[in-house]
Amino acid sequence: MKSVIKYTLDKCHKCMKCIQACPSHALSMKDNRIVINTGECINCGKCIKACVNQGLTAISSSLDHLKDYDYTICLVPSSLVAHADVKHSVASLFAALKKLGFDEAISLSYVEAGLYQKERENKGNLMISSFCPLVNNLIKKKFPALVESLLPYDYPSEIMAKEVRKKYKDVKLGIFNLCECEAKLELAKYPHNNMEYEVDHAISIVDIFSKISSNLMETNEDVDFDINGLLLTCPRAIKRNDDILLENSYDTVTNVLDMAEFGLLDDFKLLRLYPCFSGCLGGSLVWGNGYVAKRNLMRLKDYNHEVKIDIPLDELLNKRVEDKTGEKSFKEKLEHFNLVNNIFEKLPGYDCTACGLGGCRIMAEEIAKGNRKIEDCKILVKENKQ
Amino acid sequence: MLTKKYLVKEKDYVNAGKVSSSIKKELKEIGVDESVIRKIAIASYEAEINMIIHANGGEIIFSIDDGIIELVFADTGPGIPNIELALTPGWSTASEKARQMGFGAGMGLVNIKRYSDSFDLKTSTEGTTITLQFKVF
Numbered sequence: 286m287k288s289v290i291k292y293t294l295d296k297c298h299k300c301m302k303c304i305q306a307c308p309s310h311a312l313s314m315k316d317n318r319i320v321i322n323t324g325e326c327i328n329c330g331k332c333i334k335a336c337v338n339q340g341l342t343a344i345s346s347s348l349d350h351l352k353d354y355d356y357t358i359c360l361v362p363s364s365l366v367a368h369a370d371v372k373h374s375v376a377s378l379f380a381a382l383k384k385l386g387f388d389e390a391i392s393l394s395y396v397e398a399g400l401y402q403k404e405r406e407n408k409g410n411l412m413i414s415s416f417c418p419l420v421n422n423l424i425k426k427k428f429p430a431l432v433e434s435l436l437p438y439d440y441p442s443e444i445m446a447k448e449v450r451k452k453y454k455d456v457k458l459g460i461f462n463l464c465e466c467e468a469k470l471e472l473a474k475y476p477h478n479n480m481e482y483e484v485d486h487a488i489s490i491v492d493i494f495s496k497i498s499s500n501l502m503e504t505n506e507d508v509d510f511d512i513n514g515l516l517l518t519c520p521r522a523i524k525r526n527d528d529i530l531l532e533n534s535y536d537t538v539t540n541v542l543d544m545a546e547f548g549l550l551d552d553f554k555l556l557r558l559y560p561c562f563s564g565c566l567g568g569s570l571v572w573g574n575g576y577v578a579k580r581n582l583m584r585l586k587d588y589n590h591e592v593k594i595d596i597p598l599d600e601l602l603n604k605r606v607e608d609k610t611g612e613k614s615f616k617e618k619l620e621h622f623n624l625v626n627n628i629f630e631k632l633p634g635y636d637c638t639a640c641g642l643g644g645c646r647i648m649a650e651e652i653a654k655g656n657r658k659i660e661d662c663k664i665l666v667k668e669n670k671q
Numbered sequence: 672m673l674t675k676k677y678l679v680k681e682k683d684y685v686n687a688g689k690v691s692s693s694i695k696k697e698l699k700e701i702g703v704d705e706s707v708i709r710k711i712a713i714a715s716y717e718a719e720i721n722m723i724i725h726a727n728g729g730e731i732i733f734s735i736d737d738g739i740i741e742l743v744f745a746d747t748g749p750g751i752p753n754i755e756l757a758l759t760p761g762w763s764t765a766s767e768k769a770r771q772m773g774f775g776a777g778m779g780l781v782n783i784k785r786y787s788d789s790f791d792l793k794t795s796t797e798g799t800t801i802t803l804q805f806k807v808f
Contacts, residue, residue, distance in 0.1 A: 429699065430709035546695065547688065548713040548782070615807050618702040619735060623673060625700075646700075 286422050287477055288326035289470040290333060292319040294340035301638045306335035308535075309426060313651075314641030327422035329535065329560065330467040330569050343467040343570065345489035346476045348496075351386045354459030354485075358449055359387040360442050363394045364465040364518040364565040365490055366510055368573050370581035372588045374501075376508040381500035385493065387461065391449065394514025395594045396441040401517055403601065404436060405529070407554055411545065412436050414557040415603065416517075419468040420538060423560070425607075428542045439603035440472055446483035447600060461486045463493075465568030466561060481605045494572040511592050512585065518565040519579050520557065528554040533567075535560040625649045632662055639663040674734040679719060679746075681728035690731050691716040694742070697733075703740070703807060711740060711805055714786040717779045718744045718801055724765055725749075726799060740805040747798040754792060758784065 288311065297317050304312045304319075311325035312332055319340065333341045351357050359382050369375045382390040397416075404414050415421055415436045424431050438444075442462045450458060462484045464470050473487035474480050516522045520531035530553045532541050538558045544550050561567045563575025566582065613621070629649035636644035640661050642651060651657040660666060675697070677690040695712045703711075715731075722729050726748025734741045751757045760781045763770075784790045789804035 427699070429705035430712065432705060543692070546709065546712050547691065547716040548709075549716075613702070615703075615738060619673065622697075622701040626673075 286324075286327065286425070287471060287479065288321050288323040289328050289343050289345075289467055289477055290321055290326065290330070290341055291344050292321060292341055294318070294338060297340065298338055300337065301641075302335040302337065303332035303341060304638050304641070304643050306331040307643060308539075310643030310647045312643065313647075325426070327419060327426055328468040328471055329419055329423075331535075333467070334569070343470055343489060344476055345464065345470055345492050345570075346461070346473070346486035348385060348488070348493060350475070350486050351459065351461075355457040356453055357387050357389075357459040357461060358453075359385075359390040360445055360460065360462040360484065361390050361392050362442075362463055362465055362469075362490075362518075362565070363392065363397055363510070363515045364568055364571055364578075365463055366392060366394065367515050367518050367566055367582040367585065368571065368578045370584045372508070372585065375510065375585070376504050376506055377501045378497070379508050380502070380504040380506055381497050384500040385496055391445060392508075392510040392514070393441045393445055394511040395592050396444045396448075396596070397514035397517050398511040399594060399596060400438055400441060400444075400601065401513065403438065403598075404555055404557070405526075407436070409554075410434070411551050411553050412555055413545070414555060416440065417468070417558065417560065417565075418472060419466065419560050420558045422468065423539070424542065427539070428546055430546050431542060434545070437603060438601050440469075442469070442472060442484050443482060443603075444596060444601055448594075448596065450483060459486070460484050461488055463488055463490050465490055465565050465571045467569065469568075470570075489570045490568075491570050491572055498572075509592050512588060515582060515585060519575070519582055520559050520564045521579060522564075522582055523557075530556050531559070532556075533559040533564050534562050621653065625653045628652045628659070631659065631665075633664045633668075635664065637664065672734070672736050674732065677731045677733070679722045679728045679731060681723070681726075683723055683728065687720055687723050688716055691719050694731075694733050698740075701735075707740070707805055707807060710786040711742070714783045714803055715742055717783045718742070718803070721779050721783075722746045722748075729798070735807075738807045740807060742803045742805075743800065744803075745798065745800045750796045750799055751792075751794045754794065 297319060309325045309327050311322045313320050366375055369378055379390045411434060413431060413434050415438050424435060446460045462473055464487050470487040471477055471479060473482050473484040475486050520533045523531060532538050538560045541556060541558060563579055566578040567575030629646055632645040632648055634645050640648055640663060642648045648657060652659055679690060694715055698708045698711060722744055726746030729746030732743040756762055757780050760778060787803040788806050791802040793800045
């Protein structure tokens with residue numbers, strides 16, 4: 286995984302709020318600037334919210350790239366559609382997207398509904414839905430024992446992108462995915478150079494929302510979506526099922542994963558975890574708020590239109606392989622751990638972040654690697670002076 | 672070589688699982704293989720809960736040496752009168768309070784044995800010591 290977040294200030298106010306907010310300790314301060322360790326970042330976006338000077342931002346692609354292609358398709362996430370309250374406004378949303386320059390706008394709700402159907406077919410051991418890139422990153426980084434419990438399905442945007450590519454084989458096709466959160470910006474070739482994805486450009490919804498709203502107008506065009514896919518964007522809108530555990534906040538998601546690792550949730554069949562409040566509806570790159578959107582979504586429920594699309598199982602699977610080369614031997618890992626532990630015991634343990642790192646454990650890790658010195662600890666230096 | 676000792680207090684339901692959480696966290700920091708972490712997490716949680724429910728608390732010693740992770744759960748409780756029965760799936764002596772809190776399903780020792788690579792249980796009226804070993808590779 287790669288970080289989609291960039292630091293933009295020339296001079297930082299050094300409040301350390303972002304460093305303290307980062308659950309992966311991926312941020313540090315060097316020469317008065319924030320440095321993001323891209324290998325550690327899980328793209329949760331907590332640092333962006335924590336910065337009071339708007340110094341951190343998620344990098345998204347732009348509509349300027351529409352001209353690079355002969356035919357352009359916009360993938361519309363259900364979380365954006367669900368912000369409309371009547372079917373009529375869904376139709377104007379799709380019409381507005383075409384006005385922005387897309388040749389076609391396709392709702393992801395069909396794939397989302399189809400995937401959920403597949404997820405619910407699981408009758409074996411507890412499995413975890415793989416629809417949320419942040420949850421997937423979190424599991425890979427912090428709950429590795431649960432990687433084998435992740436369902437093998439690919440992201441709806443990827444499945445749909447593969448489908449449309451089949452249809453437009455002979456043209457220079459550009460696929461743009463509108464993203465409701467930071468983590469989804471990673472799932473495209475551009476702007477982050479993740480060439481393994483089928484989607485070409487990831488665009489943040491907030492970046493183009495003013496353009497969408499200025500193009501919203503009456504339309505006679507009809508629109509199709511699968512209401513079951515739309516309902517999946519909000520865990521509070523999904524029909525209750527005893528076998529499925531739904532959670533919707535970052536902290537509860539990490540608690541649930543912790544319990545799952547201890548085997549305490551084995552009575553469930555499926556964990557569908559939404560780290561954003563209100564679910565994808567409340568994604569930080571969606572305009573509007575999760576409460577209103579949930580209410581709108583319930584109004585849309587009356588348009589109970591289901592469109593089935595049949596995609597073979599094989600094409601639903603995530604086949605991207607992760608590079609695991611360069612792993613150290615267990616002996617080396619244990620030696621390094623002991624070295625870090627010995628340094629850690631000498632540090633004060635307040636996790637004050639005054640050194641510019643996420644806490645004493647990270648400081649010990651950096652000292653062990655030779656990147657910092659023990660004298661860089663401001664508390665120890667002060668205590669020694671006294 | 673690494674050794675750590677943790678104390679577990681009697682009937683301390685509120686803090687139940689904290690030692691296992693610490694052990695799990697350390698295993699992740701070391702970078703132990705995920706399949707091994709899962710086995711240790713499940714076994715150590717069960718054993719820790721057992722110490723809280725059935726025994727008068729005790730100590731947990733976590734050590735790593737030469738590719739073997741060892742966990743020793745030593746309590747000063749009343750001992751297990753019938754080991755064969757205690758290792759029968761579903762057999763439980765948990766109090767009503769423990770059951771209300773979701774513990775005491777009768778799978779504790781069974782799972783501990785199932786998930787560990789080596790399982791040793793010594794028990795008397797003075798207390799019980801369970802020693803578990805896990806191969807790192």
